[in-house]
Amino acid sequence: MQHTVRQLIPKVAPFVRPYLGLMGLSFLANLVFSLVNAAVLAVVEPIFRTLFGASAPIAAASTTPAIGSGLKAWFDGFIYNVVIADQFFDSIRNLSIFIFVLFIIRGVAKYLGRIISVRMEEGIMKSIRDALFMKVTALSMDFFARKKTGDVMSLLTNDVSVLNSATVNSLTTIWREGTTILIYLALLLAISPTLTLIAIGISLGGLILIRTTTGVLRRYGARMQSAQANYTSTLQESVLGIRVVKALGIESTMIKRFTDQTSHYVRMALRNTRISGLVPLVNDTFGILALVGVFYAGGSALAAGEIQPSNLVTFLFLLFGLMQPITTTVSTIANMQRGIAAADNVVNLLEEQPSIAAGDVVPSTFTTALSVKDLTFSYGDGPVLRNVSFTLRRGETIALVGASGSGKSTMLDLLLRFYDPTSGVIEFDGTDIRTFDLVSYRKQFGMVSQETILFNDTVANNISLGYADANDENIRRAARIAHAETFINQLPETYQTSIGDRGMRLSGGQRQRLAIARAVVRDPQILLFDEATSALDTESERIVQEAISDVLQDRTAVIVAHRLSTIVNADRILVFEQGCIVEEGTHDALLSRGGVYAKLHAMQYANDSTDQRS
The missing domain is CATH 3.40.50.300 (P-loop containing nucleotide triphosphate hydrolases)
Known part of the structure; x- marks a missing residue:
């Protein structure tokens, strides 16, 4: 099922809610960063006035909104009352110190914002991964019968990573750059509402064109995630079945399958990039058009005496500075489409329900039949x-x-x-x-199957797996019953020996005897053996039997x-x-x-x- 963004938000919101405090701190740090960024550009006008001998700021035009006029007047007043001195060299010194302090504050705010954001993002992703893993382990066997293992692994790794980088991380970026945009717009309006409206009007054309790409980008993002799941599945199957791959001499077949799938992923990525790459191009083109339009209109206003030269220079600096956060924001929104596709995959898995419904009765000890x-x-x-x-x-x-x-x-x-x-x-x-x-x-029940599943852990931990009350005596007793004690005692560290991935350091018969020990360590009421000796040689079968x-x-x-x-x-x-x-x-x-x-x-x-x- 494909979800809309509006449907996805309430599904993902519970994972974000515990981190609202960190989100607030991150937003605060990024707000300080944006304010300081704006102040760095706004100080251009006092610098020009100081360098070229103007003694006082020129009042804003009467067409400036009251809020913008007040903000501009407060900043100019602070600079001229606190920073600018009577002597030229004192003013240059104070401005140098002021600019240095601004950049220190900017750097600290950016650093703190990044640290807080990473803590928040990784916490959210951990919660999502944990929830997905709990959901996967709770689902019934029919789910695994219709899903490839590699697809599930890809979802828990690749899709969650894409969700983080293209969605959760992007929210912080959009907040930081969006705040910068709003502050810059407020300053631009304070200088000249007319020039600001000209710039916005031209830029809107680019935003309308960019809006048409979001659906296409989301489709390509979904195809990229599907292609990534396919090659992850092939990788997982080839590694787990490496004995069969080598025994049948089909390395070239698996290599071709894997390379074909990675090539398909590359094609999808290129198609996605061809569209997403147009976004900053269109945005920059309309941004330059806005800058040129303002330059022409501002020059005309300057010739007519409607704007002061220092105000026009500051306006152009702010408008040029505005292009970078707008480009970042627009590109981030474009990249979010792949994250939305990944979020759709995540939510679909979270919405899966086990076909086997659990009851609430706890069975007593097995007594009759x-x-x-x-x-x-x-x-x-x-x-x-x-x-x-x-x-x-x-x-x-x-x-x-x-x-x-x-x-x-x-x-x-x-x-x-x-x-x-x-x-x-x-x-x-x-x-x-x-x-x-x-x-x-x-x-x-205690279960011993034909396919012995052991973990990359010690002998003791494999025997006691899932049995928290197991002690050394329980483990050794189970090993004796399973005829495993002799070979365990011959291992380098006996029960503390690591047996390798899937128990590959042991023979087939040894692995099967460990599986039997694991089945009996908790003294189950009923034992189930599913062709437990069919994959063993004659001698191993005799010992296991x-x-x-x-x-x-x-x-x-x-x-x-x-x-x-x-x-x-x-x-x-x-x-x-x-x-x-x-x-x-x-x-x-x-x-x-x-x-x-x-x-x-x-x-x-x-x-x-x-x-x-x-």
Whole structure:
């Protein structure tokens, strides 16, 4: 959904509200900076008067507005009463000191304004990043099924950075330069309202032309963000899958994909720049036209005696000085269009709602059974599971087997409530799991999957991940149960050894045993194993299987297995075929029936025998 600026403001405002104090200080510092900037140019007239021998300021023309006349009169009075002395050299000395002090104040105000602005901007961006990360972790699995990981990463990094530089930072710039513009305009009006209106009238033509570019710039900004997300996604996929990339020898393919995407980004950036680059060009052209127009009209007024030479020189200096803040403001507004596109992406993510609604009931200790009743589930196309019913009793181990795509792993996702069934119900000790608080419910489970996810941290921290109450004894006990203690003690720093990014310093079997230790450290009520040994070699599989067998002693568990030899001791085996349970029983009972399970077993045994002979 694309939002208008008016819709985006209330969405972003809550992140800005805690920093209103800093924003006020930043505005104050930038106001001082703008006032001093104006004073630096306004002091030109007294300098000319002093250098060329005029003894007193000339009163403003009667056409000058009262406010402008009062401001001009106050400044002239301050300069001539405090700074200008009777002696020429005293006046030059005082003016030199005054100008030096002005520039010191200007520098300090600019420095303080920058420090305060950065603190405010980074604080706002931190709040937005934190909110986005909390939102991402709270969203349901279906969100990650339809979004590329690289797109999400790009949004949290690239889009937030663009939002900061092109929007939040720009507000400070617009305030500083806008204040300067207003002060300069007040001084210009104080000198000559007629010349000021001439300058404004000519400049308005440029502003009208510039206004037509904002929609185009916003579209190109959105395309730049999309292109940036695409190459970030390719980068992330290539780095995470570097083993596959190298094993298949597809480096050149990935390089071409990445370079094509970065080239597309460059094209979008160039198109954006072709438009945004016109903004200062048009603005400067009309600014020079305004300056030339004022020069001509002012010269005519000077010849007619309607304006004093010193006033005209000061007016031209102020008007020339006005061009820079106007150019900066207009260019900043043009650049903000990309920030608005990034803000739209951010707000769209913040507005995402999890499809799985959490309940408010905290489950008690698992005492009787986890029951699946007449469950049907579909990802959207066709049913993956149909009319599935079974009961997992406390202390029982059941295994789910079947061909790939038969719905085994999906069943585990439903038990963990990553998804809700299309129809049917899952009950935990007789209570519908949809009534439970999600975090409390999922803490009842320990999960070991085929894809082991470890973090770039120590062995101990990976085992105790998310378990704040874990102590050394808990960690060591979990490692012993998972048959991981022996290899951990052989590591350079044992439990304090860093295992590298995704645990790459460990073998596949070692990583899997750490995953098992992590699953049992908190002593969960139910263990789930999703093809935990399928990616391991024979020796690693044997060691991990021994660990799983020890872990299962007196525990409740569900095992999804590809190798049937790993589940022969299960209390019950459920055989899935095309989303349905077609057989149920023990290993021996299912073999004696000669059905689907027996055929799977025969096929696997034949393959294993062939592998052994070869």
